[in-house]
Amino acid sequence: MLRKLFPHPYLTLLLIITWMLLVNHLKLGSLVFAVILGTIIPIITAPYWPDRPLLRNPVAIIGYILIVLYDIVKSNFIVAGIVLFKPKTKLQSAWITVPLDLRTPEAITVLAGTITMTPGTVTADMSGDGKALLIHCLHAPDPDSVRDEIKSRYEARLMRIFE
């Protein structure tokens, strides 16, 4: 019964917070409306997202977000330096294959998004069976070290959160 009413409790929570930020002031009326929206929308969209994602360790998400934010700022400086000061001929772009240990779609989505936002790497594609990611590096003299850093820095942490 509870499972039917709240197919995705985290999505409900996220919708309530988003609605409260959108109306921009704390009133009981808007909170009630937020709860109604947060209940109805997950029920309507449940057929498109049948499985409930497993979160083993929700507290670890905060640490992960902080690390990713730090990396985003760092990657901005690195990419800006490459764009401004590196001549075209010295740019060593590379394609990298990252084999995945993660299996759930949600975890792989988070990993792909993280890779796109961090230093000089963009996720371009996934293998047909979902076991490897294709990544493009803007400037990678040593592609293997980039792959190892992705696996140790992000994937290991996501493993602890999701699986």
Add this chain to the structure above:
Amino acid sequence: MEQIAEIVISLLLVAAGIFGLVGSYGLLKLPDTMSRLHAPTKATTLGVGGVLIASMLYFWIFRDTLSWHELLITMFLLLTAPITANFIAKAHLHRFGNADDLPDTQTDHIWATFEDEAEELQPVMTRTTPKPAPPKADH
């Protein structure tokens, strides 16, 4: 206090402007499409993020109204930037990419974009139990 806030907001605005400009300049300078994809997704996100945080601080300190909309826009941009980048990369691979230029997947399947062209689109990432493999014929 207001002096410090003014300096911080000005610094944020200047840094955001520089990053936004570098993002657009990278679009002109970098040599090929996949490299060009890097500049806007990264530099511009921090550019807009800096402007939005500066705006939030400004309205909070000098106008006494705490507005959460900036935070929403920043979050929205941070969440959607990887998705658009991924879509554009896939579109580029589909349109101009050559499967031989890419590294091996190290699995049994080829990259999804090229697999779609070979056969009808199948939902790959569903969590249903996989079908048991057909028994191998004995020799």
Add this chain to the structure above:
Amino acid sequence: MIHYALIFAFSCFGLGLLFNLYRIFVAPGVVDRVLALDTMVINIIALLVLYGISSHSGVYFEAALLFAMTGFVSTVAYCKFILRGDIIE
């Protein structure tokens, strides 16, 4: 001081818009044009918020939020069209 920083940021994002416009006209392929349009949307969001600061008005955040959403959806629709030849199958 904020006034001068605002003018600087305005000119930076305006120049960025011009760069994007050039890239839309002179591009090797349709994918680059989509990328330039996406960047253009992000620059315009920044300009809208900057204009909101300079005119001390909070109205422009709603506009910026709407712009962010339509920009995202239109980029995805363009890419979907390139990928599949159809937007909603």
